[in-house]
Amino acid sequence: MRKALLVISAIVLLSALAQLFFAGYFHFQNTIEAQHEAGVFHVMNGQYVLRYSALLAAIVAAIARMGARTIWLAAGIFLLSWVQLFIFIIGGMLTGSSEDFITPAGSWVVSIHPLTGLLMIFMSYWLFTRARAAALNPQPLPPKAAASDASASSSAA
Template identity: 40%
Template sequence: MRKVYYGFTVVQLVTVLALFYLVTFGAFERPAPLPGTEGALIDYHIMVGEMVVPLLSLLTTIVAAIARAGARLVTLSITPFALVAVQLFVIFSLAEMAGHTDERSTTGGLIVLGFHSLVGVTILGVAAVLVHRARALAKGAVRATPSAVHA
């Protein structure tokens, strides 16, 4: 089951990398349509970021628990889900409170939205660490839980 967990972490990392690739579709599309507009290429980034990454994070967490990967890896596995929630419910809400809309930018909104990329890089880092640790766990290089020491 630990190899399955490793496989899930690899799929999650590849998905996060695809998310970074897909954002360029929206960033460089000209003329730049608003998200949600028919044919807007940024919608692929939005779909993967809002649905696929959180779903994979939840599934990876479940597999980590079944594989008895240990509390630290289970917690780390749910971290991308939590970070996506921060993106959706904190960063975008704060940008809106700072006056940013789809039709108009504000300096405050753009400052807040800069954190969108930083949280995205954090998600990428977590996904990479998960792959590394899950690989070590699958190969038996580390134990999931420390053994109890009997006196």
């Protein structure tokens, strides 16, 4: 299960890094129509690939008994993906902004979006390093199982 977590956490990290690329790709388009078409990559990757691979990582981390910190790290990425979405929804509702008309207050609220995105990239890197360390280091046997293995090897000798 720890190797599965390593693969899933690599997908989470690559998806988080792809989000940064897709945001740049979206931003540097020449026309509004091209921006809308390019924005689909950023939206779909963030709402589906990143979000649900982080959820899967949290589930696999729990099954692999990786510890509360690792489980909450993966769950935190999942929760932050929802925060990313709600920044736009709640920010628009509180400031009167819309896609067609952005108020100065709306710009300030939506400016939180790239900061939480960077936090998600760092968190996905931390998750990947924890998963890699766990996959490379063999898991020790519980004390009861280790005692039974030692008695079995001494009786065989």
